[in-house]
Amino acid sequence: MSKYDDLFEATAPDDSPFADKAALDPLADPPTIHARDDQERELATILNGVQEGYLPPTVSIYGPPGTGKTLTTRRVCREFAARHDRVAVEYVNLKECQTLFSAANEILAAVGGEKQGAYAGLDGVFEAIWDALEAYPEWTVLVLDEIDHVQYDANYDPSDFFYRLLRGEGRLQRGLALSVWLVSNELLEVDLRLDSRVESAMSDEAICFPPYDERELRAILEPRLERAFREGAVPDDVLADGVREAARRWGDARKALTLFRQAGERAADDGRQRLTTECLEATLETTERAAVIDRLCNLPANHFVVLAGITAWNDATGLKQPVSTGEIYDYLHQDGYPEELQLGTRTIQTLVTDLETMGLVETWIDSRGDSGRVKQIETTFEPRWVREAIDPYAADSTYLDTVFER
Numbered sequence: 296m297s298k299y300d301d302l303f304e305a306t307a308p309d310d311s312p313f314a315d316k317a318a319l320d321p322l323a324d325p326p327t328i329h330a331r332d333d334q335e336r337e338l339a340t341i342l343n344g345v346q347e348g349y350l351p352p353t354v355s356i357y358g359p360p361g362t363g364k365t366l367t368t369r370r371v372c373r374e375f376a377a378r379h380d381r382v383a384v385e386y387v388n389l390k391e392c393q394t395l396f397s398a399a400n401e402i403l404a405a406v407g408g409e410k411q412g413a414y415a416g417l418d419g420v421f422e423a424i425w426d427a428l429e430a431y432p433e434w435t436v437l438v439l440d441e442i443d444h445v446q447y448d449a450n451y452d453p454s455d456f457f458y459r460l461l462r463g464e465g466r467l468q469r470g471l472a473l474s475v476w477l478v479s480n481e482l483l484e485v486d487l488r489l490d491s492r493v494e495s496a497m498s499d500e501a502i503c504f505p506p507y508d509e510r511e512l513r514a515i516l517e518p519r520l521e522r523a524f525r526e527g528a529v530p531d532d533v534l535a536d537g538v539r540e541a542a543r544r545w546g547d548a549r550k551a552l553t554l555f556r557q558a559g560e561r562a563a564d565d566g567r568q569r570l571t572t573e574c575l576e577a578t579l580e581t582t583e584r585a586a587v588i589d590r591l592c593n594l595p596a597n598h599f600v601v602l603a604g605i606t607a608w609n610d611a612t613g614l615k616q617p618v619s620t621g622e623i624y625d626y627l628h629q630d631g632y633p634e635e636l637q638l639g640t641r642t643i644q645t646l647v648t649d650l651e652t653m654g655l656v657e658t659w660i661d662s663r664g665d666s667g668r669v670k671q672i673e674t675t676f677e678p679r680w681v682r683e684a685i686d687p688y689a690a691d692s693t694y695l696d697t698v699f700e701r
């Protein structure tokens with residue numbers, strides 16, 4: 296036996312709980328869509344409008360991440376187009392587009408045109424889009440995914456972009472029947488503050504994809520887990536716990552698939568052939584921690600500073616919770632603390648209310664007899680995670696950088 300025979304034998308995953316890990320890849324197209332019958336029916340009804348000569352100018356498809364918006368919309372549109380020569384569907388993901396100009400260029404490329412240089416301007420790109428669409432069948436559905444990534448930029452605002460797309464002169468003159476389907480996490484009108492001329496060009500058609508409940512997640516996960524793991528590797532109680540927690544915490548199919556993959560990897564690392572509740576809990580904790588720290592790092596500076604104040608107090612057993620507004624105030628006014636971060640009581644109160652609305656803290660009133668009533672504040676997650684987020688937050692925040700440098 297050569298050295299490599301030994302090496303490969305030693306590293307071969309023969310005890311692994313996995314049979315086909317790729318079945319848990321959230322990017323893989325599952326053969327069947329589960330638990331989205333209502334949304335599939337709504338999508339099909341809208342598409343069938345072509346039989347009566349009408350598709351709405353826009354359709355909003357919205358809901359939190361991992362709720363099957365992309366999968367369901369693409370699948371139903373594709374299946375419909377495959378059955379109707381008069382209908383074409385194009386899909387464009389705008390996630391990576393930094394500017395509205397590049398978003399328009401992505402659409403142009405999707406409809407078979409050649410991307411334009413900056414000199415063409417937004418008008419030039421839209422002209423080229425209308426040229427390309429001339430060759431299309433009678434009805435075209437344009438699915439624009441992750442449309443909430445389209446933001447104001449130095450040259451255009453989203454209203455300019457949508458106005459051209461929906462009401463552009465070139466398009467109207469040529470009578471192109473284009474139905475634009477906007478996939479996003481929020482309802483766009485709210486998120487992008489589109490102006491009234493765009494809003495009036497949009498239709499009210501909207502399809503909501505709510506988070507999955509336990510029963511729905513189970514229907515999605517079971518066939519995938521069956522393929523992904525060896526027989527018996529996911530005991531019933533571990534499956535039930537994982538599905539329940541994934542539904543309670545996220546309602547997100549992508550995260551649920553990742554949870555079971557990582558729990559399986561943890562089991563394999565521990566030399567186990569079966570997943571245990573401990574593997575699952577440890578994975579949940581890591582996933583939750585990463586998700587919370589990520590959220591904290593995206594908070595505005597004052598919100599973060601207040602959270603740092605809430606989690607700054609120690610008692611004999613470690614971090615002290617709950618704290619009062621007064622204690623947050625004291626922390627932010629200690630000697631040597633930068634003046635810019637010495638927030639007043641009113642501001643602290645408002646920020647605590649914001650944090651409560653975001654689900655990051657909870658508060659209640661404690662009655663202290665003669666000394667009155669005191670608001671108590673506590674994080675809804677492990678308070679140590681705020682301390683862990685301080686370094687990454689500061690590294691990314693030019694504001695805190697300047698404040699502490701002075």
Ligand SMILES: Nc1ncnc2c1ncn2[C@@H]1O[C@H](COP(=O)(O)OP(=O)(O)OP(=O)(O)O)[C@@H](O)[C@H]1O
Pocket residue numbers: 320321322323324325327328329330331358359360361362363364365366367479480504515548549
């Ligand atoms: N109803 C479902 N049936 C089967 N698999 C699903 C279902 N919903 C989601 N999935 C799985 O989860 C993955 C993610 O779903 P999808 O990309 O459609 O979510 P999304 O709502 O578009 O998320 P985002 O807002 O993050 O783009 C899918 O590729 C698929 O593997």
